[in-house]
Amino acid sequence: MSEGKNRNFSLIITVVIIGMIYTSRLFYLQVIDSSYVGFANENSKKLLVIHPNRGLIFDRNDKLIVYNDNFYDLNISYPFTLKDFDTLGFCTILNITKESFIKRMKKADKTVYRGSAVFYKNLEPHKFAALQERLYEYEKFYIETKVDRKYRTKSAAHVLGYIGEISKKKLETENEDQHYAKGDFIGISGLEKYYEKELRGEKGSKYILVDSRGRHQGSFAKGKYDVPPIAGKKVSTTLDLNLQEYAEKLMHDKMGSVVAIEPSTGEILTLVSSPGYDPEDLSIRRKSKQYIKLLRDPTLPLFNRAVTAAYPPGSVFKLLNGLIGLQEGVIYGETTFPCFRGFSIGRLHVACHPHSPSLDLRGAVANSCNAYFCYTFREILENPKYKSPREAYIKWKDYMTQFGLDNKLGSDINFESKGNIPTPEFYDKMHNNRWGFSRIISLSIGQGEILITPLQMANVISAIANRGYYYTPHCLRLVNDKNEIPKEFTTKHKINIDKANFEIVVEGMAQTMVNGTAARNSIKGVQICGKTGTVQNPHGKNHSVFMCFAPKDNPKIAIACIVENSGYGATWASPVATLLVEKYLGLSDTGTTRPDLEKRLFDAYLLNVPKPLTPERIKFLKDSTEKAKKDSTEKATRRPLGKNNPPKKTNHTDILICDKDQRIGKNQFFKYQKF
Numbered sequence: 001m002s003e004g005k006n007r008n009f010s011l012i013i014t015v016v017i018i019g020m021i022y023t024s025r026l027f028y029l030q031v032i033d034s035s036y037v038g039f040a041n042e043n044s045k046k047l048l049v050i051h052p053n054r055g056l057i058f059d060r061n062d063k064l065i066v067y068n069d070n071f072y073d074l075n076i077s078y079p080f081t082l083k084d085f086d087t088l089g090f091c092t093i094l095n096i097t098k099e100s101f102i103k104r105m106k107k108a109d110k111t112v113y114r115g116s117a118v119f120y121k122n123l124e125p126h127k128f129a130a131l132q133e134r135l136y137e138y139e140k141f142y143i144e145t146k147v148d149r150k151y152r153t154k155s156a157a158h159v160l161g162y163i164g165e166i167s168k169k170k171l172e173t174e175n176e177d178q179h180y181a182k183g184d185f186i187g188i189s190g191l192e193k194y195y196e197k198e199l200r201g202e203k204g205s206k207y208i209l210v211d212s213r214g215r216h217q218g219s220f221a222k223g224k225y226d227v228p229p230i231a232g233k234k235v236s237t238t239l240d241l242n243l244q245e246y247a248e249k250l251m252h253d254k255m256g257s258v259v260a261i262e263p264s265t266g267e268i269l270t271l272v273s274s275p276g277y278d279p280e281d282l283s284i285r286r287k288s289k290q291y292i293k294l295l296r297d298p299t300l301p302l303f304n305r306a307v308t309a310a311y312p313p314g315s316v317f318k319l320l321n322g323l324i325g326l327q328e329g330v331i332y333g334e335t336t337f338p339c340f341r342g343f344s345i346g347r348l349h350v351a352c353h354p355h356s357p358s359l360d361l362r363g364a365v366a367n368s369c370n371a372y373f374c375y376t377f378r379e380i381l382e383n384p385k386y387k388s389p390r391e392a393y394i395k396w397k398d399y400m401t402q403f404g405l406d407n408k409l410g411s412d413i414n415f416e417s418k419g420n421i422p423t424p425e426f427y428d429k430m431h432n433n434r435w436g437f438s439r440i441i442s443l444s445i446g447q448g449e450i451l452i453t454p455l456q457m458a459n460v461i462s463a464i465a466n467r468g469y470y471y472t473p474h475c476l477r478l479v480n481d482k483n484e485i486p487k488e489f490t491t492k493h494k495i496n497i498d499k500a501n502f503e504i505v506v507e508g509m510a511q512t513m514v515n516g517t518a519a520r521n522s523i524k525g526v527q528i529c530g531k532t533g534t535v536q537n538p539h540g541k542n543h544s545v546f547m548c549f550a551p552k553d554n555p556k557i558a559i560a561c562i563v564e565n566s567g568y569g570a571t572w573a574s575p576v577a578t579l580l581v582e583k584y585l586g587l588s589d590t591g592t593t594r595p596d597l598e599k600r601l602f603d604a605y606l607l608n609v610p611k612p613l614t615p616e617r618i619k620f621l622k623d624s625t626e627k628a629k630k631d632s633t634e635k636a637t638r639r640p641l642g643k644n645n646p647p648k649k650t651n652h653t654d655i656l657i658c659d660k661d662q663r664i665g666k667n668q669f670f671k672y673q674k675f
């Protein structure tokens with residue numbers, strides 16, 4: 001036989017074999033397996049979806065953070081004709097009126113999907129229990145179990161994110177594998193969104209028999225065709241829940257953020273955006289009540305400042321200018337520049353605080369000398385190595401991008417901002433193609449057009465702690481106890497600056513905590529390397545900024561902290577960050593060696609909105625009023641009374657003791673008293 005005939009013969013044999021397999025399978029299903037007769041009848045079976053348990057979320061020490069909590073929807077099967085139906089009894093169980101019943105039926109008619117519709121969402125436990133017992137009487141109705149999220153903490157809401165019903169758009173555009181159906185839940189933000197595929201699990205299915213009137217008649221073929229659901233995977237995060245909760249407590253009643261990273265891995269230990277919210281507020285069952293409230297809150301608790309807010313970096317930028325100056329060879333560690341209360345060029349003057357008039361780089365970092373870094377930045381831009389300051393600026397900007405600035409870092413926290421390091425074209429336009437050092441002098445000290453997010457700031461300090469490299473900050477540690485970290489989080493990003501140059505700047509940061517701007521926040525038993533920053537804020541009081549890592553050798557933690565509108569870096573941000581270092585490194589059996597400082601932070605109220613009136617607070621205020629009223633009455637009765645000296649009328653009922661500018665009710669302002 002020729003080769004072509006051989007091929008034809010093989011093809012015929014294959015077709016015959018496949019045909020025989022099909023015929024025998026059909027014979028088995030239709031003749032031998034009688035259950036398929038019922039299965040084939042579209043009118044006799046109904047497919048029920050069984051939702052899987054969503055994957056649990058843990059912290060880095062295997063502490064459970066997020067788990068599942070079932071809730072129940074009461075569904076109705078199509079067609080919605082109800083014969084011999086005890087409407088009154090049914091309404092009594094659900095505690096709804098007949099009108100509400102009719103309204104719900106009409107709504108169900110409009111929202112029917114795959115043969116059924118939701119009649120009553122999220123049954124209350126007592127209604128669920130009462131219905132369970134009598135559901136057989138209302139055969140068209142059945143209960144669908146759904147999975148909501150519960151939390152073992154009131155912290156980390158911005159990191160964890162939340163789940164919600166899938167939108168129509170996502171159902172059309174993000175449903176390649178047809179996993180989702182209308183009404184299903186999906187991760188909307190945070191880790192719930194980023195790791196949706198790991199967390200969601202696989203749905204199960206169950207066939208039930210229904211009669212011609214749509215009434216359920218038990219499972220089909222003894223559950224032979226049912227598919228059990230597969231639970232979502234366990235996701236272990238890099239968060240240290242203890243540290244996260246402590247950081248949120250320290251940042252309570254303050255606006256700002258804290259990001260702590262393990263430098264050697266890029267693992268995010270803590271990420272706080274304050275004010276925050278209780279993660280459970282956005283659970284499926286509470287969201288409708290809480291979301292609008294959170295949205296209207298003037299302190300913007302839904303806004304993730306840690307990754308979305310971009311600030312001028314302030315003095316912490318001096319570290320980068322110092323490093324670039326060293327690497328470009330325009331300064332050395334021993335280079336000194338004079339500072340007589342600032343730096344002047346033409347009519348410009350950048351002021352500085354009092355310190356020794358001549359400092360080297362280490363001393364300039366420790367004392368945060370503005371003049372030193374103006375000189376340094378001028379040397380960088382006017383480096384004869386480059387044809388023009390513009391060309392030198394392009395090189396300078398390249399170093400900045402190596403530190404992860406001017407771009408999204410690509411972490412697994414959503415809504416990252418890219419910050420801003422202006423392009424040379426931006427300055428060309430701004431200064432009509434004629435610009436140099438004097439036009440962008442503010443960049444020397446981290447002011448001006450540059451913007452950086454707290455996450456980027458923590459990443460910069462992490463890169464300095466590593467003396468020249470970083471891993472993209474991330475929150476994923478393990479999936480189902482296995483290392484399945486995406487490659488982008490394990491790739492080393494190297495910075496083209498010599499390790500020796502980093503050592504010089506690190507020395508300066510160590511001095512900051514010994515005899516520099518944050519000396520009062522040093523801790524016994526560990527060498528912290530830090531840098532204070534006070535960022536000018538055109539809208540109000542300066543932002544307090546602090547970056548640090550510890551210990552100096554083999555760093556375990558790098559932190560960036562911003563406390564908005566609060567003043568100097570050493571006053572607020574530095575205490576927050578150093579208390580976190582102390583806690584994370586376990587330097588004290590009691591949690592801190594500085595309980596007074598800790599208390600000062602716990603108690604401080606630094607928000608620029610009046611303190612909210614909680615029920616406890618209102619009670620306290622009322623009690624104080626009663627006491628004031630009583631004291632005043634006693635005092636009044638002691639006064640000598642007479643015809644010509646009647647007691648003055650006092651009306652104390654409206655005088656409550658309260659915070660400054662606090663207001664209760666319409667047009668009622670109250671006295672200020674500190675408590």
Ligand SMILES: [Zn+2]
Pocket residue numbers: 339341342352353355368369370371372
């Ligand atoms: Zn100075």
